[in-house]
Amino acid sequence: MEKRVINPWKWQDKRSYAQAVEIKNPEGTLYVSGQTAISAEGISSNENMESQIIQTLKNLEQVITEAGYECNGIVRLNIYTTSTAELWPHFNILQDWINKHNITQATTLLEVKSLFETLKVELEATVVK
Secondary structure, eight states: OEEEEEOSSSGGGGGTOBSEEEEESOSOEEEEEEEOSBOTTSOBOOSOHHHHHHHHHHHHHHHHHHTTOOGGGEEEEEEEESOHHHHGGGHHHHHHHHHHTTOOOEEEEEEOSOOSTTOOEEEEEEEEO
């Protein structure tokens, strides 16, 4: 796989994403459904935003690794939240996870009216190898 990051500016670097990511000659592409803070038993979290972000990242990582991919292969990460105001104080959790896995991805952040049941954040990823 060949990966090229396109950033005409520098300001997005502090926000942990790229303006565009080009992939040539991938071995495979994994499209991951939106992952949330749902337990292995299928119970939606009713905890705070911080706890939900942590559980959502664990679930995302589990799906990616069980599929035989690596988190550093994430090229697109869409973030859906019911409250950007509630998300911002904990955004460093996402940024630290992105940095830990050496990910450079295109990202879209959307505030939505609601998510499934009591969920506050959902992460949807495209991963290549």
